[in-house]
Amino acid sequence: MNIICSSVRPWHQVIGFVLAVIALANPAAGQTNPVQTDLALWLDATVGVTTNVSDEVTLWEDQSGNNHHATPLAGQPGGSPVLFQDPSLLNDQPHVQLHDDGMILAGTVQTSQDFTLIGVYDTNDQNNSPRILYSNFTPATAAGSVYLGAMHDGSQAPVQSYVRFTDHLNPTPPSATSLESPRDHSIVRVSWDHDPNGTGSSSVHQIAGATLNKLNHGSASAPLRDFSTTSYLGVQGSNLNEWWQGDLAELLIYDKLLTTTETAAVENYLSVKWFGREEGVWLADDSGNWDDNKWNVPHGPDSAESVAKFRGAIQAPRTVFTEQDRTLHGVEFDNNNEYVIAGNGGINLVQNGIGNDPSIIVKQGSHQFQNKVNLMSDTDVIISQDASVWFNNLLDLGGNTLDIFPEIGGGNGHALFNTAITGSGTINATGALAVGVASASIGDANLNSTNKLAFLVYPASSASLVTTGTVTLEGAIQIDLLDGATVSAPMTLIDSTIPIVFPGGDVSSLTLAGGGLAGFELSVSGDGTDLLLTSTTGTPGDFDGDGYVxxxxxxxxxxxxxxxxxxxxxxxxxxxxxxxxxxxxxxxAVPEPTSAALLLAGAMAGLRVRRRR
Structure with missing residues (x-):
């Protein structure tokens, strides 16, 4: 029987009336794949799944029209796959659990040397062995086989964290394709672009789930893919090993590379269906208003379930204007050409309907918010190596926490503050944080920097951070001298009203980084509230390091x-x-010599008093 799942009773006890009610109540009901041209395989756990009285899957029907139906393999170590549903997972929709069991697909699934696989799945294996989700592997065709799976290098937490996509793109190091939160369900897209000269170019992306993350792309000399063999789910082809440990909700295989528009449409369909989140992708190589018809969704993304994605459509810097506030669950930048978000309207970052915190993801390039950004919830900022995002207008924390992270497995990009920050709250920077061209006031917000805090210095201006909140510093302080700027010490880097906290003991626990800093060091003011860049060759008697005695x-x-x-x-x-x-x-500007004499006399008197005690 075809089923829609309930988590409170076995499938055979659910009557048709209840199924209909559940289907009507499901927010994802009626969602359909918008791109079906050249669709080789389409397995969807919400339709075409037949189970027995033990909820074991006996048939999973291919919805592509090619009849590559999946049936369970006999005699497997884990028995048969099971259909399962949990209200807290995947928009309360069913998925197939594969644990040491697998399925065989009818017919020859793929035909094109250029292809795309998109899966909604998770992996929860705690074994160091490789695992395979989809494969047409045989020992005889190993070099030309296709498989999508996971692997683990043994150095991180015990879970299969890394995407494995054919042996010609085994990640080296594996962290290059590390999934964010692999135990959480994600949408993962992989593609293979075959070059007639024998080079295969591959791209791997994590589209949705706990976060948004660009994983890896690469190329290698590779033979043609061999599609003559049988394909399997949950196991390494006919070898019957490397069994998958995890869930599969939907799998789409295309006999082509998807266009930018097609990719956006499919990803939005899957994201809305399985995560209740709309993926709004800017599609025009042009600047324009947010309401212009330049998105894959009408009028652009604007809801608590929406993520605005600014990707590869532009070939030169572009500006997107909004004259009214936009509510979003996230913003993603993924282009080496600069996107600028501007206008009188702000960006309000909110939790989605299931309580996930919003995020700003920068996968590549340098991008700007020229409009106001308002945090309506705790918010993550994740920035890839050499990427950056500038906050050039008001940033309102709203009493929330802004967490700045480096991309998993990658180095540091920068979140740059060139603006006032209001609304109290906390800034936690385990990734790199920078203060831009002008001084940035963070009001009474607390700052915890445990990685790198950078200050950009130009000939006509030097950046500083002004706060009345608590500042905790570990790691490095970096001074970037730009456009020929030189250091003029003492330079106030942090101007606070509360003594700065150094978990390493004192200011000497910090590392000073940057070029042109010979003869300079970090110090604090006498009351410990200010972080200073001072000369190591200062004048004797200049005890506060301000350049004056x-x-x-x-x-x-x-x-x-x-x-x-x-x-x-x-x-x-x-x-x-x-x-x-x-x-x-x-x-x-110094006192008259007579004033100095009076000060000295008073000091000597104080010294004599101390000696008498």
Missing amino acids: DGIDLLEWQVGNSPNPLSQSDLMDWENNYGTAGLAAATA
Whole structure:
């Protein structure tokens, strides 16, 4: 029988009336694949699945019209695949569980050397062995076989984290194709572009799930794919090993490479159907208004279930304007050409209907928000190596947490603040954070930087971070001197009202990075609230490192903030250099000498009092 699932009773006990009610109530009911040209195989766990009284799958019908129906293999170590449904998973829709069991597909599935596979699946294996989800492998045709699976290099948590797509694109290192949260269901797209000269070019993408993540692409000398053999689900072809451990909800195989428009349409169909999320993709190589007909969805994405994707459509920098606020669950940039989001309307980032936090993903290139960004929930920012996103208008945390991460398995890109940040909240930067051309005020927000905090310095301006919140610093402080800029110390990097916290002990636990910094070091102000870049060849007696020897330095000495606290030698350094400027100070407004004498006399009196105690 064809079934729609219930998680509270076996399938054979669910009567037709209840099935109809569930189908009508399901928000994904009625979703259909918008691209069916050159569709070689279409397995969908919501239709065409027959089970026995034990919920074991006895038949999974191919919806492509090619009759490549799947039936279970006999005598498998795990028995037979099972149809399962959990209200908390996959938009409360059924999926097939494959655990040491597999299925055989009727006929020859694929025919084209250019092809695309898109699957909705997860993997929860805790074994270091490779696992195969789809394959037409035989020992005789191994070099030309096609398979999609997972592998594990043993260095991370025990789960199959890495996409395996033919042995000609085995990831090296495996982290190059590492899935975000592989135990969570995701949409994964792989494609093979065959070159007549014998080179196969492959691309692997994680489209939806816990996050959005571009995984890997590469090419290798490869023979033609051999499609003459039988294809299987959940096992390495006729070898009957490397059994899959996980779920499969839908599998689409196309005998072609999908166009940009087709890819966007299929991904949106799967995302809405299985995750309740609309994928809005900008399709025009042009600037334009958000409401223009330049998306794959009418009027552009604008809901708590929507993700706005700015991908490969543009061939030059483009600007997308919005004159009204847009509500989104996420924004993704994936193009080396710059996208700029601008206009009087803001971007409101919200949780979706099942409570997942929103995200901003930057897979490649440098991109900008020239309009206001409002966090309506805790938000993740994930940035790939050498990529960046600029916040150039107001960023309102709204009391929420902004988490900045590097891409999994990759290096650091940058989130750059060139604006005021309001709304309290917290910024956690385990990825790289940078302060842009102008000073950035983060109000009373808390900042925790555990990776790299960079400051961009131009000839006419130097960036700084101003805050009344708590600042915790680990890792590196990087100074980027741009367009011929040079350092003029002392330079205030962080201007805070609360002493800065150094989990490593003190400011010496930080690493100073960047070129042109010989002779400079990091220090803190006497009260510990400011992070400074100071000269290592400063004037003796300049105890606060501001480039001047003045009355404030005497106060620093009096409270023990000189190199040799309360020593006569430090006091004489102050006296001998009082009224002078350090190397970086051009001029200084200093008290009259008589004032200096009075200050010195008072200091000596204080010293005598201390000695009598």
